[in-house]
Amino acid sequence: MTRDLAADRLAKLDRLREHGIDPYPPRVPAATPVTACLDGLDARLGETVRVAGRLAQVRDFGKLRFAPLTDRSGSIQIGFQRDRLPEFWPLRKAVEANDHVVIEGELGRTDKGEPTIWATAVTLASKTLRHAPEKWAGLQDVETRYRQRAVDLYANPEVRETFRLRSRVLRETRAYFDGLDYLEVETPILQPIFGGAMARPFKTHHNALDMPLYLRIAPELYLKRLLVGGLERVYEIGRVFRNEGISTRHNPEFTMLESYEAWADYRDIMARVEGLFGHLCETVFEGRTTFRFRGKDYDLKPPFAKHRYLDLFEQANGGLDWFDAAGVTKRAKELGLKTDGLPADKIAGDVFEATVEDTLEGPVFVHDYPTAISPLSKASPEDPRVAERFELFVAGMELANAFSELNDPVDQEQRFEAQLQHKDDESPSEMDSDYIAALEHGLPPAGGLGIGIDRLLMLLTGNDSIRDIVLFPLLRRLDAGPGEAEGSAQEAPAAPDA
RNA sequence: GGGGGCGUAGCUCAGUCGGUAGAGCACCGGAUUUUUAAUCCGAUGGUCCUGGGUUCGAGUCCCAGCGCCCUCACCA
Numbered sequence: 287m288t289r290d291l292a293a294d295r296l297a298k299l300d301r302l303r304e305h306g307i308d309p310y311p312p313r314v315p316a317a318t319p320v321t322a323c324l325d326g327l328d329a330r331l332g333e334t335v336r337v338a339g340r341l342a343q344v345r346d347f348g349k350l351r352f353a354p355l356t357d358r359s360g361s362i363q364i365g366f367q368r369d370r371l372p373e374f375w376p377l378r379k380a381v382e383a384n385d386h387v388v389i390e391g392e393l394g395r396t397d398k399g400e401p402t403i404w405a406t407a408v409t410l411a412s413k414t415l416r417h418a419p420e421k422w423a424g425l426q427d428v429e430t431r432y433r434q435r436a437v438d439l440y441a442n443p444e445v446r447e448t449f450r451l452r453s454r455v456l457r458e459t460r461a462y463f464d465g466l467d468y469l470e471v472e473t474p475i476l477q478p479i480f481g482g483a484m485a486r487p488f489k490t491h492h493n494a495l496d497m498p499l500y501l502r503i504a505p506e507l508y509l510k511r512l513l514v515g516g517l518e519r520v521y522e523i524g525r526v527f528r529n530e531g532i533s534t535r536h537n538p539e540f541t542m543l544e545s546y547e548a549w550a551d552y553r554d555i556m557a558r559v560e561g562l563f564g565h566l567c568e569t570v571f572e573g574r575t576t577f578r579f580r581g582k583d584y585d586l587k588p589p590f591a592k593h594r595y596l597d598l599f600e601q602a603n604g605g606l607d608w609f610d611a612a613g614v615t616k617r618a619k620e621l622g623l624k625t626d627g628l629p630a631d632k633i634a635g636d637v638f639e640a641t642v643e644d645t646l647e648g649p650v651f652v653h654d655y656p657t658a659i660s661p662l663s664k665a666s667p668e669d670p671r672v673a674e675r676f677e678l679f680v681a682g683m684e685l686a687n688a689f690s691e692l693n694d695p696v697d698q699e700q701r702f703e704a705q706l707q708h709k710d711d712e713s714p715s716e717m718d719s720d721y722i723a724a725l726e727h728g729l730p731p732a733g734g735l736g737i738g739i740d741r742l743l744m745l746l747t748g749n750d751s752i753r754d755i756v757l758f759p760l761l762r763r764l765d766a767g768p769g770e771a772e773g774s775a776q777e778a779p780a781a782p783d784a
Numbered sequence: 785g786g787g788g789g790c791g792u793a794g795c796u797c798a799g800u801c802g803g804u805a806g807a808g809c810a811c812c813g814g815a816u817u818u819u820u821a822a823u824c825c826g827a828u829g830g831u832c833c834u835g836g837g838u839u840c841g842a843g844u845c846c847c848a849g850c851g852c853c854c855u856c857a858c859c860a
Contacts, residue, residue: 294811294812295811343810343820343821343822345818345819345820345822345823346816346819346822347816347817347818347819347822347823348815348816348817349816349817350816350817350818350819351817351819352818352819352820352822354820363819363820365817365818365819367817368817369817382811383810396818396819396820397818397819398818398819398820400818400819400820402818416794417794417795417810417811418794418795418810419794419795419796419810420794420795420796420797420808420809420810421795421809421810421821422796422808422809422821423795423796423797423809424795424796425795425796426795426796426797427791427795427796427852428852428853429791429851429852429853430795430852432852433852441795482860483860484859484860485859485860486859503860504860528859530858530859531785531857531858531859533855533858533859534853534854534855535859536858536859624857635860659860660860677860684860687860736860751853761851761852762850762851762852764850764851
């Protein structure tokens with residue numbers, strides 16, 4: 287039999303209980319953050335403090351032991367001396383690495399100068415039954431890291447730091463828009479008709495209404511309704527869901543920022559994007575504008591370069607005209623792209639992606655996209671073949687997508703109709719006439735923006751995989767799950783009431 | 785879905801040509817009152833991912849499956 291490591295710790299639980307110690311007390315004495323203890327330490331030597339956190343590697347010297355204690359703010363060394371802890375001493379081995387404790391003690395330093403709290407009282411706050419991963423290498427196995435993120439987080443401080451950074455980026459993104467008098471709003475995640483992007487949705491069902499629903503692939507069409515309603519500046523940061531492949535850049539649920547601003551056009555939105563990046567660099571990164579990603583440095587200092595979509599297309603394809611359907615199809619075949627049954631504008635868009643996007647190191651705004659592949663954008667008055675739309679690329683990644691919003695209800699309805707022509711499972715199955723009706727009530731001229739927060743964070747934190755900046759990325763379950771039971775949503779048992 | 789790689793102790797990893805399953809850390813016992821990945825002595829710990837096959841003999845070779853990673857495809 288395998289020696290059960292947890293059994294050693296269960297035995298300690300019993301020992302503690304025999305001594306009248308609750309290994310899981312309902313409450314413990316209040317404590318101060320570790321860093322607050324370290325603040326101005328040398329003027330406070332001998333002061334009594336109380337800290338709470340998780341213990342790590344115990345170094346035992348017989349009548350003296352040391353162990354670092356970590357809380358959310360940082361780490362400090364705890365010194366346990368036999369002569370100061372007569373009651374605790376016989377039980378010292380039952381309180382060990384990985385346990386949560388509350389330590390009361392005196393601030394001090396060791397002979398080597400290490401800041402140390404010399405414990406005078408030890409309270410076990412929560413007994414841990416499992417061992418920490420290897421203390422030096424941490425937890426390396428990527429699958430275990432994703433499946434057991436809790437362990438990954440406490441074993442790998444840099445992972446904690448990544449998610450703190452994520453939080454700060456979200457906070458400062460909100461601060462940026464709040465500072466521009468935007469209103470943060472929440473729109474439906476469950477939608478009767480999905481739209482605002484091209485993607486396969488997750489489908490579900492509402493029992494009481496006996497109605498199919500989709501998890502949103504984008505919040506766009508709801509946010510623009512708010513502009514019709516007079517909320518002239520709105521943004522939403524929230525999860526969207528796309529039932530598609532999983533990769534280092536794709537998780538089925540991911541976080542999208544969308545903002546809409548009345549009385550603005552796509553040029554104004556470009557300035558907003560630059561402003562946001564500048565704000566993030568200034569506030570979250572203390573003025574740093576250079577970020578290393580996949581082995582290269584990217585300078586996010588505004589202003590960003592601007593290139594016309596059609597110019598980039600021609601440069602990358604030997605002067606080929608994007609609107610030359612025959613020539614584009616020929617080119618697509620040369621590139622090994624699928625062309626059968628696809629409309630010419632789709633093929634041309636694919637050629638652009640294949641020949642241009644990966645080469646866009648950026649940051650660069652690609653602007654004036656063909657109207658045919660921009661169904662929600664306003665066409666350019668100078669050349670209706672192109673739309674007032676731009677995307678921001680960095681490291682070949684599309685980080686932002688923005689345009690002057692199409693607010694002509696008749697035009698919008700015609701474009702929806704056109705979409706419904708070549709039907710596939712990514713296209714809405716029906717006209718969103720409710721949205722058209724909202725447009726008929728009058729959408730003021732407006733500029734809108736979408737930013738993939740996860741990809742932005744990959745860039746800002748230097749993580750190659752979206753799984754490293756999403757706390758709980760989707761993985762296949764290890765046991766044999768319920769499988770592909772169609773309509774399982776209806777049959778799923780109700781959760782017991784809390 | 786295609787291609788490639790990986791899966792060995794709780795963790796990090798070795799494992800040669802097919803010949804008794806290894807190390808470090810953790811854990812357990814002992815020593816140690818100033819360590820910083822403490823040190824020293826001793827001990828314990830294995831479904832080698834799963835299931836078949838080849839073989840006298842498989843962690844190793846073959847087949848199938850599962851999971852993960854990379855990559856291509858897909859992907860606003």
